[in-house]
Amino acid sequence: xxxxxxxxxxxxxxxxxxxxxxxxxxxxxxxxxxxxxxxxxxxxxxxxxxxxxxxxxxxxxxxxxxxxxxxxxxxxxxxxxxxxxxxxxxxxxxxxxxxxxxxxxxxxxxxxxxxxxxxxxxxxxxxxxxxxxxxxxxxxxxxxxxxxxxxxxxxxxxxxxxxxxxxxxxxxxxxxxxxxxxxxxxxxxxxxxxxxxxxxxxxxxxxxxxxxxxxxxxxxxxxxxxxxxxxxxxxxxxxxxxxxxxxxxxxxxxxxxxxxxxxxxxxxxxx
Amino acid sequence: xxxxxxxxxxxxxxxxxxxxxxxxxxxxxxxxxxxxxxxxxxxxxxxxxxxxxxxxxxxxxxxxxxxxxxxxxxxxxxxxxxxxxxxxxxxxxxxxxxxxxxxxxxxxxxxxxxxxxxxxxxxxxxxxxxxxxxxxxxxxxxxxxxxxxxxxxxxxxxxxxxxxxxxxxxxxxxxxxxxxxxxxxxxxxxxxxxxxxxxxxxxxxxxxxxxxxxxxxxxxxxxxxxxxxxxxxxxxxxxxxxxxxxx
Numbered sequence: 001x002x003x004x005x006x007x008x009x010x011x012x013x014x015x016x017x018x019x020x021x022x023x024x025x026x027x028x029x030x031x032x033x034x035x036x037x038x039x040x041x042x043x044x045x046x047x048x049x050x051x052x053x054x055x056x057x058x059x060x061x062x063x064x065x066x067x068x069x070x071x072x073x074x075x076x077x078x079x080x081x082x083x084x085x086x087x088x089x090x091x092x093x094x095x096x097x098x099x100x101x102x103x104x105x106x107x108x109x110x111x112x113x114x115x116x117x118x119x120x121x122x123x124x125x126x127x128x129x130x131x132x133x134x135x136x137x138x139x140x141x142x143x144x145x146x147x148x149x150x151x152x153x154x155x156x157x158x159x160x161x162x163x164x165x166x167x168x169x170x171x172x173x174x175x176x177x178x179x180x181x182x183x184x185x186x187x188x189x190x191x192x193x194x195x196x197x198x199x200x201x202x203x204x205x206x207x208x209x210x211x212x213x214x215x216x217x218x219x220x221x222x223x224x225x226x227x228x229x230x231x232x233x234x235x236x237x238x239x240x241x242x243x244x245x246x247x248x249x250x251x252x253x254x255x256x257x258x259x260x261x262x263x264x265x266x267x268x269x270x271x
Numbered sequence: 272x273x274x275x276x277x278x279x280x281x282x283x284x285x286x287x288x289x290x291x292x293x294x295x296x297x298x299x300x301x302x303x304x305x306x307x308x309x310x311x312x313x314x315x316x317x318x319x320x321x322x323x324x325x326x327x328x329x330x331x332x333x334x335x336x337x338x339x340x341x342x343x344x345x346x347x348x349x350x351x352x353x354x355x356x357x358x359x360x361x362x363x364x365x366x367x368x369x370x371x372x373x374x375x376x377x378x379x380x381x382x383x384x385x386x387x388x389x390x391x392x393x394x395x396x397x398x399x400x401x402x403x404x405x406x407x408x409x410x411x412x413x414x415x416x417x418x419x420x421x422x423x424x425x426x427x428x429x430x431x432x433x434x435x436x437x438x439x440x441x442x443x444x445x446x447x448x449x450x451x452x453x454x455x456x457x458x459x460x461x462x463x464x465x466x467x468x469x470x471x472x473x474x475x476x477x478x479x480x481x482x483x484x485x486x487x488x489x490x491x492x493x494x495x496x497x498x499x500x501x502x503x504x505x506x507x508x509x510x511x512x513x514x515x516x517x518x
Contacts, residue, residue: 255480256344256480257344263345266344267340267343267345267346268275268340269274269276
């Protein structure tokens with residue numbers, strides 16, 4: 001395996017032995033949108049049962065790379081992904097992999113809460129239904145309750161499960177989307193700026209939730225808030241112009257980054 | 272300059288200004304001591320209020336930066352170090368003031384042979400302080416290292432001044448009053464040397480992200496045998512009541 005200078009900084013080889021099992025092992029990943037080279041020869045290992053934050057200026061490729069992890073980029077016609085992306089040692093871009101099945105294992109929560117225009121119950125039950133995770137109504141009820149409980153929303157909605165999900169507050173909608181994402185019993189949760197449309201109280205609620213879910217999932221979060229990354233993550237990756245500039249323990253990245261670009265970015269000097 | 276850079280610059284300028292006042296006050300306190308000039312000593316005492324005000328301004332600026340900029344990494348360390356250095360300089364100012372007060376008392380009595388060595392020791396501490404502040408202002412690690420290593424020299428001077436003063440007191444009990452004043456002045460000066468060392472450590476912390484070493488790791492001149500206990504009790508006296516009584 002040859003790494004460019006860019007990547008050797010954050011390459012797993014330069015890291016201490018991982019504390020947890022690896023969830024994703026990515027090598028030589030390149031992403032093109034037509035002629036634009038969005039991700040350049042990226043190598044990263046993502047550990048299970050902790051929170052990894054992706055930070056970097058807009059357009060640096062962090063969201064693009066996040067979307068590679070559950071093949072959300074497949075839906076963009078001009079997007080081309082090459083390289084090795086392995087989930088538990090399996091190539092997720094292999095022809096036999098069904099992207100729909102993959103996305104059940106690798107759930108996603110978006111920046112703007114996007115509940116389906118259905119009832120609260122049906123929002124959460126949607127995934128389990130299409131994946132046939134339960135065999136009867138009772139099991140489905142249980143799964144819906146368990147998912148809403150894990151997402152910290154159950155007590156607030158248990159009396160109005162048949163009301164539309166869109167009638168909830170922004171923070172509640174986001175937690176509903178998290179409940180929906182974890183209802184399919186995924187192994188990984190991808191979060192693309194999950195709090196940027198929320199007020200500080202709802203943000204705090206989601207951050208607490210991330211802390212709780214961390215013991216059961218591999219969580220990858222894209223955020224523009226350095227303080228949020230410092231608060232919720234154990235590992236941080238800094239992206240710039242399609243390169244992974246620096247990757248390491250969150251405390252190191254925010255206390256003594258090795259790269260000048262990281263230092264400048266986390267203090268808001270460019271981007 | 273605006274933004275985080277501008278704010279951090281403002282903070283280090285404020286510290287540089289504070290450092291300048293602390294240096295000037297120490298220098299004038301030493302002059303007042305050497306020339307037995309009570310009027311100059313009074314000026315120093317008056318001027319210390321300025322340092323107190325400046326420390327407050329640095330505190331407010333640092334809180335504002337933390338609140339508005341939420342700095343990370345080196346910027347964060349610069350703010351933390353700025354706060355600590357400002358309070359260190361405020362204490363240096365207090366020690367200069369205390370020295371000036373003792374200079375006033377000493378000016379009333381006859382000249383004493385030990386004033387010279389104490390003032391020389393003071394100049395050495397002042398130089399340490401100046402270089403520590405220069406190292407901080409320029410992020411100069413090498414100079415900071417030099418200051419850190421050289422504190423031993425002030426400690427050694429202190430030990431020899433201490434011994435000298437003891438000898439004078441034993442020889443002629445009439446000098447005890449003046450010698451006791453000088454002993455506290457020497458202790459103040461020795462502490463200022465430690466503060467310069469601390470500023471050097473903070474410079475290293477800002478630049479290299481290394482936490483300051485435990486105080487025990489600092490280079491130290493060994494106390495002379497038999498003087499340990501005396502020195503220790505004089506030191507605690509100096510901290511507990513020596514300074515307070517004369518305030």
